[in-house]
Amino acid sequence: MRMTRRGLLATGSLAAAPLAGPALAQGAWPDRPVRVLVGFAAGGPTDTLARRAAQGYSELLGQPFVVENRPGAAGNLATEAVVRAPADGHTLLVANSGQVVINPHTYDRLAFDPMRDLAPVSAMTTGPFLFCANAQLGVATHAALLDWLRRQPDTVKYASTGAGGITHVVTEMWRARTGVRVEPVHYRGTAAALPDVLANRAPLFFDGVQMLGQHVRTGALRPMLVTSPTRSAVMPEVPTAAEAGLPDFTPQSWFGLYAPRGTPRPIVDRLAEVNRRVMGAPAMRERFAAENTETIPSSPEELASLGQRYFDMFGEAVRAMDIRADA
Template identity: 40%
Template sequence: MLTRRRSLALLAAPALAAVPAFAPAFAQAPFPDQPVRLIVPFAAGGPADIVARLIGQPMGERLRQPVVVDSRSGAGGMVGVEAVARSRPDGLTMVLASTGALTVLPQIMPRIAYDVQKDLAPVTLAVTVPQILVVSPKLGVRSVAELVALAKREPGRLSYGSAGSGSSPHLAGELFRLRTGIDIVHVPYRGAAPAVTDLLAGTIDLLLADVPVVLSHIRGGALPALAVTADRRLAVLPDVPTMAEAGARDVISGTWYALFVPAGTPPDRIAILHDAAAGALRRDEVRRSLAEQGGTAVGGTPAELAAFVRAETTKWGEVIRAADIRID
């Protein structure tokens, strides 16, 4: 049975926002006079790419070296993560990895080419983005309570979309299903965009999507937003209740992005990279740009990121086993 304590792991993210005092002490340590490559394991132009470019430039200013964003998409982010895991541990190669490739796919894939704990070293948790429960306008429900009541009256009729099996929206949908005790059918898509298209058309009934994916549709009135999967309401959607406020407790989920380097990277270089990343995430314009898309800049210590990843792995592992999620 899913435990309340573990399901609240994501609540800890805002508390990591304080930047540690030790980092600036390393700011003058020697660093190679070479560009730093920041691998984004998703396609250019997507949310991860946007985050990387938002923080890459101010990081480069602090490092006095250019930070070059390099897209390496494929296999749900695993291609880019593997590339960094196999890179030279000199501090010149980082990856902006996310939820799936670090905590979900390693638990549902039969074979994976890297070990998160052994092959990667944490730098900082950069950004957290919660999800929004949206429904088809044809469904005729305007609250989580109405949705749950309908699903319980007609078990197995309602369907929810995702960006693919094992994706963050898939896990969020299963968490919502388990917490509310409803029977709904998963419909995987090849990305979030086609899922949103079918939701608008009424082909599927609901979707738990990252805020930026559906924000314009919510603001335009095309998609009813029932709840946000965070512990507090979002400034960009202040009228949308949290899941707890809507009556669905412990449905805390989202996508997060974190910086890692290859294991074996010298601690002083990790500290320099952390200082640069945390400084970038403190910038008003960066925090404002992220907040406009429903994201929260974090910037915690490497140790805090390591603990966060362990907690997330445990949490989603319980959902994976309870829902019997697997990829052959």
């Protein structure tokens, strides 16, 4: 099980109409293809989500929604491209939460402010982190991993999907809670990190079940814990963080759809309605549920509120541990 969308999005109605019926009535927007920017490499969770959603948006609105990957700087390159784009609804951002609510805390000289310069459109998905270790380490439980790491401080690497990004911060939160001394290796997204995780060069990794589950099933990775309050329906054998000795360690990974600040409200509202229909469709919900991920289409206000809560929470953690993007 996962944190429910009612728990994550504290207010408002989240009912979603099924993806059925004709395309939405055509107006002035969109009148040409829409670019959907992703701040990480193709094949990762943000990219996968964007491509699934873009297909549905295209079907409903009658224009191509073209996904463009701009990996680098924990998603900042893509975020800035959207911030600088015309606010006409033809350039959008599918972002993981870290791009919007963590990067402003970990990057000292951002030329933009995601919380100020992006228009929230709608939340998309949420899910817990799965923490895995390469099977070659020979440890089967979180307790055994901690014991092994404490015997060899500063020699083991962990993978992150970008310096100062969400997996970097979540792993540092875990490191602070456990007291182990491990070093980060930063990559441009999950797809770029996985080869080194699987090759045992950076054998520790926090990411989603969607990306790591298949490697657990093959035996290449061993699951240590999942950051949901209760066990996963997809991987019920994996203990929760609380069961593994880390009570109240429940950070969630969520994704949202954003537009440039100043995008006309009618376009934002139409996009939010399209996202509700696409992400709320039964087939889409079931597809993500099989990956321990929940679809949470929302209003713009609900996404803004969610972002502010996580901005405050992660900001406190970043300051307490002095996490920097150039660490």
